[in-house]
Amino acid sequence: MDVMMSEEVKMEKRKSMEEEKLETVDLSGLSLDSLPDPSINVASIFKLDLSNNNLVSIPESLTARLLNVVIFDVHSNQLKSLPNSIGCLSKLKVLNISGNMIEALPKTIENCRALEELNANFNELTKLPDTIGFELIHLQKLSVNSNKLAFLPYSTSHMIALRVLDARLNCLRALPDGLENLINLQSLNVSQNFQYFESLPYSVGLLISLVELDASYNHIKSLPESIGCLKKLQKLSVEGNPLVSPPMEIVEQSLEAVKEYLSDRMNGKESSPSKKKKSWVGKFVKCGTFNGKMVNNSGVRNEDGGFLMSDYRSIDGLASPRYMSMFSPRRLFSPKTYFAR
Known part of the structure:
Protein backbone atom coordinates (compact mmCIF):
# COMPACT_ATOMS: atom_id res chain seq x y z
CA MET A 1 0.00 0.00 0.00
CA ASN A 267 -47.17 7.58 -0.53
CA GLY A 268 -50.88 8.00 -1.13
CA LYS A 269 -51.34 10.24 1.90
CA GLU A 270 -53.45 12.98 0.41
CA SER A 271 -53.50 16.08 2.58
CA SER A 272 -56.89 17.33 3.66
CA PRO A 273 -57.37 20.65 1.89
CA SER A 274 -60.83 21.13 3.41
CA LYS A 275 -59.40 21.30 6.92
CA LYS A 276 -56.76 23.79 5.86
CA LYS A 277 -59.36 25.90 4.07
CA LYS A 278 -61.67 25.92 7.07
CA SER A 279 -58.91 27.00 9.44
CA TRP A 280 -58.07 30.13 7.49
CA VAL A 281 -61.62 30.83 6.34
CA GLY A 282 -62.37 31.16 10.03
CA LYS A 283 -59.89 34.03 10.09
CA PHE A 284 -61.82 35.74 7.29
CA VAL A 285 -64.97 35.56 9.40
CA LYS A 286 -63.21 36.61 12.58
CA CYS A 287 -61.63 39.60 10.92
CA GLY A 288 -64.93 40.67 9.41
CA THR A 289 -63.79 40.03 5.87
CA PHE A 290 -66.94 38.00 5.29
CA ASN A 291 -70.22 38.06 7.11
CA GLY A 292 -70.90 34.52 8.24
CA LYS A 293 -74.63 34.90 8.93
CA MET A 294 -76.58 31.76 7.99
CA VAL A 295 -78.93 32.15 5.02
CA ASN A 296 -80.23 29.91 2.28
CA ASN A 297 -77.94 27.90 0.01
CA SER A 298 -77.30 30.76 -2.38
CA GLY A 299 -75.07 33.52 -1.07
CA VAL A 300 -76.66 36.97 -0.99
CA ARG A 301 -75.61 40.38 0.26
CA ASN A 302 -77.04 41.85 3.45
CA GLU A 303 -78.13 45.44 3.90
CA ASP A 304 -74.66 46.52 4.93
CA GLY A 305 -73.14 45.06 1.78
CA GLY A 306 -71.59 42.12 3.63
CA PHE A 307 -71.56 38.74 1.91
CA LEU A 308 -73.85 36.20 3.51
CA MET A 309 -72.84 32.54 3.31
CA SER A 310 -74.74 29.44 4.31
CA ASP A 311 -71.46 27.65 4.98
CA TYR A 312 -67.80 27.85 3.99
CA ARG A 313 -68.26 25.79 0.87
CA SER A 314 -69.49 28.85 -0.99
CA ILE A 315 -65.89 30.09 -1.33
CA ASP A 316 -64.38 26.76 -2.30
CA GLY A 317 -63.78 28.25 -5.73
CA LEU A 318 -61.64 30.95 -4.16
CA ALA A 319 -59.74 28.34 -2.21
CA SER A 320 -58.86 26.36 -5.31
CA PRO A 321 -55.17 26.09 -6.24
CA ARG A 322 -55.69 28.70 -8.95
CA TYR A 323 -56.38 31.39 -6.32
CA MET A 324 -54.43 30.02 -3.35
CA SER A 325 -51.42 32.31 -3.82
CA MET A 326 -53.69 35.36 -3.79
CA PHE A 327 -55.64 34.39 -0.68
CA SER A 328 -53.01 32.45 1.27
CA PRO A 329 -52.98 33.11 5.03
CA ARG A 330 -49.36 34.11 4.80
CA ARG A 331 -50.16 36.97 2.42
CA LEU A 332 -53.29 38.09 4.30
CA PHE A 333 -52.03 37.97 7.85
CA SER A 334 -48.32 38.69 7.60
CA PRO A 335 -46.73 42.14 8.02
CA LYS A 336 -46.47 44.40 5.01
CA THR A 337 -42.73 43.87 4.94
CA TYR A 338 -43.49 40.45 3.41
CA PHE A 339 -43.98 42.18 0.08
CA ALA A 340 -40.82 44.24 0.29
CA ARG A 341 -38.35 41.98 -1.36
Whole structure:
Protein backbone atom coordinates (compact mmCIF):
# COMPACT_ATOMS: atom_id res chain seq x y z
CA MET A 1 0.00 0.00 0.00
CA ASP A 2 2.80 2.41 0.97
CA VAL A 3 4.63 1.57 -2.24
CA MET A 4 1.56 2.39 -4.28
CA MET A 5 1.11 5.71 -2.45
CA SER A 6 4.72 6.70 -3.00
CA GLU A 7 4.39 5.93 -6.69
CA GLU A 8 1.32 8.15 -6.94
CA VAL A 9 3.14 10.98 -5.14
CA LYS A 10 6.08 10.65 -7.53
CA MET A 11 3.76 10.79 -10.52
CA GLU A 12 2.07 13.92 -9.17
CA LYS A 13 5.41 15.62 -8.55
CA ARG A 14 6.61 14.69 -12.02
CA LYS A 15 3.41 16.05 -13.53
CA SER A 16 3.75 19.27 -11.55
CA MET A 17 7.33 19.74 -12.70
CA GLU A 18 6.32 19.19 -16.31
CA GLU A 19 3.56 21.80 -16.00
CA GLU A 20 5.98 24.31 -14.51
CA LYS A 21 8.05 24.09 -17.68
CA LEU A 22 4.99 24.97 -19.77
CA GLU A 23 3.96 28.52 -20.55
CA THR A 24 0.93 30.72 -19.97
CA VAL A 25 0.22 32.96 -22.93
CA ASP A 26 -2.16 35.88 -22.34
CA LEU A 27 -3.29 37.78 -25.43
CA SER A 28 -6.62 38.91 -24.00
CA GLY A 29 -8.11 42.36 -24.51
CA LEU A 30 -5.82 43.43 -27.35
CA SER A 31 -8.55 44.03 -29.97
CA LEU A 32 -6.95 41.40 -32.18
CA ASP A 33 -8.62 40.64 -35.51
CA SER A 34 -6.19 37.82 -36.24
CA LEU A 35 -3.48 35.97 -34.36
CA PRO A 36 0.17 36.91 -34.79
CA ASP A 37 2.78 34.29 -35.53
CA PRO A 38 3.76 32.79 -32.18
CA SER A 39 7.26 33.57 -30.96
CA ILE A 40 7.39 30.41 -28.87
CA ASN A 41 6.86 26.74 -29.47
CA VAL A 42 3.06 26.42 -29.14
CA ALA A 43 3.48 22.85 -27.90
CA SER A 44 4.87 24.35 -24.69
CA ILE A 45 1.69 26.33 -23.91
CA PHE A 46 -0.23 25.23 -20.81
CA LYS A 47 -2.82 28.03 -20.81
CA LEU A 48 -3.83 30.13 -23.81
CA ASP A 49 -6.04 33.18 -23.23
CA LEU A 50 -7.39 34.85 -26.37
CA SER A 51 -10.48 36.32 -24.74
CA ASN A 52 -11.96 39.78 -25.32
CA ASN A 53 -10.69 40.30 -28.83
CA ASN A 54 -12.30 40.54 -32.28
CA LEU A 55 -11.30 37.13 -33.60
CA VAL A 56 -13.60 35.68 -36.24
CA SER A 57 -11.72 32.38 -36.53
CA ILE A 58 -8.96 30.32 -35.00
CA PRO A 59 -6.51 28.72 -37.45
CA GLU A 60 -6.76 24.93 -37.71
CA SER A 61 -2.96 24.72 -37.84
CA LEU A 62 -2.57 26.58 -34.54
CA THR A 63 -5.05 24.48 -32.61
CA ALA A 64 -3.57 21.24 -33.92
CA ARG A 65 -0.21 22.14 -32.36
CA LEU A 66 -1.49 23.01 -28.91
CA LEU A 67 -0.64 19.52 -27.74
CA ASN A 68 -0.17 20.38 -24.06
CA VAL A 69 -2.78 23.06 -23.56
CA VAL A 70 -4.96 22.47 -20.50
CA ILE A 71 -6.88 25.75 -20.37
CA PHE A 72 -8.13 27.39 -23.57
CA ASP A 73 -10.09 30.64 -23.23
CA VAL A 74 -11.58 32.38 -26.28
CA HIS A 75 -14.63 33.99 -24.69
CA SER A 76 -16.00 37.32 -25.95
CA ASN A 77 -14.86 37.24 -29.56
CA GLN A 78 -16.69 37.08 -32.90
CA LEU A 79 -16.27 33.36 -33.50
CA LYS A 80 -18.93 31.59 -35.53
CA SER A 81 -17.32 28.16 -35.29
CA LEU A 82 -14.50 26.22 -33.68
CA PRO A 83 -11.78 24.52 -35.71
CA ASN A 84 -12.16 20.77 -36.18
CA SER A 85 -8.61 20.40 -34.88
CA ILE A 86 -9.98 21.17 -31.40
CA GLY A 87 -10.19 17.40 -31.15
CA CYS A 88 -6.39 17.22 -31.04
CA LEU A 89 -6.35 18.77 -27.55
CA SER A 90 -6.19 15.52 -25.63
CA LYS A 91 -5.05 17.24 -22.39
CA LEU A 92 -7.61 20.04 -22.46
CA LYS A 93 -9.54 20.37 -19.18
CA VAL A 94 -11.15 23.82 -19.37
CA LEU A 95 -12.67 25.31 -22.53
CA ASN A 96 -14.37 28.71 -22.42
CA ILE A 97 -16.07 29.76 -25.66
CA SER A 98 -18.81 31.92 -24.16
CA GLY A 99 -19.88 35.23 -25.66
CA ASN A 100 -19.41 34.33 -29.32
CA MET A 101 -21.76 33.53 -32.21
CA ILE A 102 -21.14 29.80 -32.45
CA GLU A 103 -24.08 27.88 -33.91
CA ALA A 104 -22.77 24.33 -33.48
CA LEU A 105 -19.91 22.52 -31.80
CA PRO A 106 -17.72 20.36 -34.03
CA LYS A 107 -18.19 16.64 -33.46
CA THR A 108 -14.42 16.39 -32.92
CA ILE A 109 -14.86 18.04 -29.53
CA GLU A 110 -15.78 14.57 -28.31
CA ASN A 111 -12.10 13.67 -28.63
CA CYS A 112 -11.26 16.09 -25.80
CA ARG A 113 -11.84 13.30 -23.31
CA ALA A 114 -9.95 15.00 -20.46
CA LEU A 115 -12.38 17.95 -20.55
CA GLU A 116 -13.77 18.83 -17.14
CA GLU A 117 -15.41 22.21 -17.77
CA LEU A 118 -17.17 23.49 -20.89
CA ASN A 119 -18.54 27.02 -20.89
CA ALA A 120 -20.55 27.79 -24.02
CA ASN A 121 -22.89 30.44 -22.63
CA PHE A 122 -24.18 33.30 -24.79
CA ASN A 123 -23.83 31.76 -28.22
CA GLU A 124 -26.23 30.73 -30.98
CA LEU A 125 -26.22 26.98 -30.30
CA THR A 126 -29.32 25.17 -31.53
CA LYS A 127 -28.06 21.67 -30.67
CA LEU A 128 -25.16 19.78 -29.14
CA PRO A 129 -23.43 16.80 -30.79
CA ASP A 130 -25.65 13.73 -30.30
CA THR A 131 -22.96 11.55 -28.73
CA ILE A 132 -21.10 14.21 -26.75
CA GLY A 133 -22.07 12.68 -23.40
CA PHE A 134 -20.81 9.21 -24.30
CA GLU A 135 -17.30 10.59 -24.80
CA LEU A 136 -16.91 13.47 -22.33
CA ILE A 137 -17.35 11.27 -19.28
CA HIS A 138 -15.00 13.40 -17.15
CA LEU A 139 -16.98 16.61 -17.66
CA GLN A 140 -17.94 18.15 -14.33
CA LYS A 141 -19.47 21.43 -15.45
CA LEU A 142 -21.58 22.03 -18.55
CA SER A 143 -22.79 25.60 -19.02
CA VAL A 144 -24.90 26.26 -22.11
CA ASN A 145 -27.16 29.01 -20.88
CA SER A 146 -28.41 31.80 -23.16
CA ASN A 147 -28.49 29.81 -26.38
CA LYS A 148 -31.26 28.44 -28.62
CA LEU A 149 -31.31 24.81 -27.49
CA ALA A 150 -34.62 23.00 -27.78
CA PHE A 151 -33.28 19.72 -26.37
CA LEU A 152 -30.22 18.29 -24.70
CA PRO A 153 -29.02 15.06 -26.33
CA TYR A 154 -29.83 11.76 -24.64
CA SER A 155 -26.09 11.18 -24.18
CA THR A 156 -26.02 14.06 -21.67
CA SER A 157 -27.43 11.64 -19.10
CA HIS A 158 -24.23 9.57 -19.41
CA MET A 159 -21.96 12.34 -18.12
CA ILE A 160 -21.60 10.56 -14.80
CA ALA A 161 -19.01 13.00 -13.42
CA LEU A 162 -21.24 16.03 -14.05
CA ARG A 163 -21.73 18.26 -11.02
CA VAL A 164 -23.22 21.40 -12.59
CA LEU A 165 -25.67 21.59 -15.50
CA ASP A 166 -26.75 25.11 -16.47
CA ALA A 167 -29.23 25.24 -19.35
CA ARG A 168 -31.27 28.32 -18.46
CA LEU A 169 -32.42 30.88 -20.98
CA ASN A 170 -32.89 28.48 -23.87
CA CYS A 171 -35.95 27.05 -25.62
CA LEU A 172 -35.87 23.69 -23.84
CA ARG A 173 -38.93 21.51 -24.27
CA ALA A 174 -37.78 18.71 -21.99
CA LEU A 175 -34.83 17.09 -20.26
CA PRO A 176 -33.33 13.86 -21.62
CA ASP A 177 -34.30 10.38 -20.44
CA GLY A 178 -31.99 8.59 -18.05
CA LEU A 179 -31.26 11.69 -15.95
CA GLU A 180 -30.97 9.48 -12.87
CA ASN A 181 -27.55 8.35 -14.13
CA LEU A 182 -26.11 11.73 -13.11
CA ILE A 183 -25.33 10.54 -9.61
CA ASN A 184 -22.87 13.38 -8.92
CA LEU A 185 -25.05 16.24 -10.14
CA GLN A 186 -25.35 18.91 -7.45
CA SER A 187 -26.78 21.90 -9.33
CA LEU A 188 -29.42 21.82 -12.08
CA ASN A 189 -30.64 25.07 -13.62
CA VAL A 190 -33.34 24.94 -16.30
CA SER A 191 -34.94 28.28 -15.45
CA GLN A 192 -36.28 30.84 -17.90
CA ASN A 193 -37.15 28.50 -20.72
CA PHE A 194 -40.58 30.08 -20.33
CA GLN A 195 -43.56 28.65 -22.26
CA TYR A 196 -41.43 25.96 -23.89
CA PHE A 197 -40.67 24.01 -20.71
CA GLU A 198 -43.82 22.43 -19.23
CA SER A 199 -42.65 19.63 -16.95
CA LEU A 200 -39.78 18.13 -15.01
CA PRO A 201 -39.24 14.39 -15.46
CA TYR A 202 -39.80 11.97 -12.59
CA SER A 203 -36.09 11.10 -12.78
CA VAL A 204 -35.20 14.51 -11.28
CA GLY A 205 -36.18 13.03 -7.93
CA LEU A 206 -33.57 10.29 -8.40
CA LEU A 207 -30.63 12.71 -8.55
CA ILE A 208 -29.22 11.59 -5.22
CA SER A 209 -26.58 14.33 -4.94
CA LEU A 210 -28.76 17.27 -5.99
CA VAL A 211 -28.41 20.32 -3.74
CA GLU A 212 -29.87 23.10 -5.92
CA LEU A 213 -32.73 22.93 -8.43
CA ASP A 214 -33.84 26.04 -10.30
CA ALA A 215 -36.88 25.58 -12.55
CA SER A 216 -38.26 29.09 -12.18
CA TYR A 217 -40.04 31.03 -14.91
CA ASN A 218 -41.24 28.15 -17.01
CA HIS A 219 -44.71 26.75 -17.71
CA ILE A 220 -44.68 23.95 -15.12
CA LYS A 221 -48.05 23.13 -13.55
CA SER A 222 -46.99 20.29 -11.26
CA LEU A 223 -43.74 19.11 -9.74
CA PRO A 224 -42.90 15.40 -9.85
CA GLU A 225 -43.67 13.72 -6.55
CA SER A 226 -40.20 12.16 -6.57
CA ILE A 227 -38.72 15.53 -5.54
CA GLY A 228 -39.93 14.63 -2.07
CA CYS A 229 -37.15 12.02 -1.97
CA LEU A 230 -34.28 14.48 -2.53
CA LYS A 231 -32.61 14.34 0.89
CA LYS A 232 -29.71 16.66 -0.02
CA LEU A 233 -31.81 19.33 -1.70
CA GLN A 234 -31.27 22.69 0.00
CA LYS A 235 -32.59 25.17 -2.56
CA LEU A 236 -35.64 24.90 -4.79
CA SER A 237 -36.70 27.79 -7.05
CA VAL A 238 -40.03 27.41 -8.85
CA GLU A 239 -41.43 30.94 -8.88
CA GLY A 240 -42.89 32.21 -12.12
CA ASN A 241 -44.69 28.93 -12.91
CA PRO A 242 -48.47 28.31 -13.03
CA LEU A 243 -48.11 25.71 -10.28
CA VAL A 244 -51.13 23.72 -9.15
CA SER A 245 -49.30 20.90 -7.37
CA PRO A 246 -48.01 21.77 -4.90
CA PRO A 247 -50.22 24.84 -4.47
CA MET A 248 -48.42 28.13 -4.03
CA GLU A 249 -49.28 28.49 -0.33
CA ILE A 250 -47.26 25.31 0.26
CA VAL A 251 -44.37 26.56 -1.88
CA GLU A 252 -44.32 29.84 0.02
CA GLN A 253 -43.98 28.07 3.37
CA SER A 254 -40.65 26.30 2.97
CA LEU A 255 -38.72 23.70 1.03
CA GLU A 256 -39.52 21.15 3.71
CA ALA A 257 -43.24 21.82 3.30
CA VAL A 258 -42.94 21.18 -0.43
CA LYS A 259 -41.00 17.96 0.08
CA GLU A 260 -43.49 16.77 2.70
CA TYR A 261 -46.43 17.55 0.41
CA LEU A 262 -44.90 15.69 -2.53
CA SER A 263 -43.77 12.79 -0.37
CA ASP A 264 -47.29 12.40 1.07
CA ARG A 265 -48.77 12.36 -2.41
CA MET A 266 -46.27 9.75 -3.52
CA ASN A 267 -47.17 7.58 -0.53
CA GLY A 268 -50.88 8.00 -1.13
CA LYS A 269 -51.34 10.24 1.90
CA GLU A 270 -53.45 12.98 0.41
CA SER A 271 -53.50 16.08 2.58
CA SER A 272 -56.89 17.33 3.66
CA PRO A 273 -57.37 20.65 1.89
CA SER A 274 -60.83 21.13 3.41
CA LYS A 275 -59.40 21.30 6.92
CA LYS A 276 -56.76 23.79 5.86
CA LYS A 277 -59.36 25.90 4.07
CA LYS A 278 -61.67 25.92 7.07
CA SER A 279 -58.91 27.00 9.44
CA TRP A 280 -58.07 30.13 7.49
CA VAL A 281 -61.62 30.83 6.34
CA GLY A 282 -62.37 31.16 10.03
CA LYS A 283 -59.89 34.03 10.09
CA PHE A 284 -61.82 35.74 7.29
CA VAL A 285 -64.97 35.56 9.40
CA LYS A 286 -63.21 36.61 12.58
CA CYS A 287 -61.63 39.60 10.92
CA GLY A 288 -64.93 40.67 9.41
CA THR A 289 -63.79 40.03 5.87
CA PHE A 290 -66.94 38.00 5.29
CA ASN A 291 -70.22 38.06 7.11
CA GLY A 292 -70.90 34.52 8.24
CA LYS A 293 -74.63 34.90 8.93
CA MET A 294 -76.58 31.76 7.99
CA VAL A 295 -78.93 32.15 5.02
CA ASN A 296 -80.23 29.91 2.28
CA ASN A 297 -77.94 27.90 0.01
CA SER A 298 -77.30 30.76 -2.38
CA GLY A 299 -75.07 33.52 -1.07
CA VAL A 300 -76.66 36.97 -0.99
CA ARG A 301 -75.61 40.38 0.26
CA ASN A 302 -77.04 41.85 3.45
CA GLU A 303 -78.13 45.44 3.90
CA ASP A 304 -74.66 46.52 4.93
CA GLY A 305 -73.14 45.06 1.78
CA GLY A 306 -71.59 42.12 3.63
CA PHE A 307 -71.56 38.74 1.91
CA LEU A 308 -73.85 36.20 3.51
CA MET A 309 -72.84 32.54 3.31
CA SER A 310 -74.74 29.44 4.31
CA ASP A 311 -71.46 27.65 4.98
CA TYR A 312 -67.80 27.85 3.99
CA ARG A 313 -68.26 25.79 0.87
CA SER A 314 -69.49 28.85 -0.99
CA ILE A 315 -65.89 30.09 -1.33
CA ASP A 316 -64.38 26.76 -2.30
CA GLY A 317 -63.78 28.25 -5.73
CA LEU A 318 -61.64 30.95 -4.16
CA ALA A 319 -59.74 28.34 -2.21
CA SER A 320 -58.86 26.36 -5.31
CA PRO A 321 -55.17 26.09 -6.24
CA ARG A 322 -55.69 28.70 -8.95
CA TYR A 323 -56.38 31.39 -6.32
CA MET A 324 -54.43 30.02 -3.35
CA SER A 325 -51.42 32.31 -3.82
CA MET A 326 -53.69 35.36 -3.79
CA PHE A 327 -55.64 34.39 -0.68
CA SER A 328 -53.01 32.45 1.27
CA PRO A 329 -52.98 33.11 5.03
CA ARG A 330 -49.36 34.11 4.80
CA ARG A 331 -50.16 36.97 2.42
CA LEU A 332 -53.29 38.09 4.30
CA PHE A 333 -52.03 37.97 7.85
CA SER A 334 -48.32 38.69 7.60
CA PRO A 335 -46.73 42.14 8.02
CA LYS A 336 -46.47 44.40 5.01
CA THR A 337 -42.73 43.87 4.94
CA TYR A 338 -43.49 40.45 3.41
CA PHE A 339 -43.98 42.18 0.08
CA ALA A 340 -40.82 44.24 0.29
CA ARG A 341 -38.35 41.98 -1.36
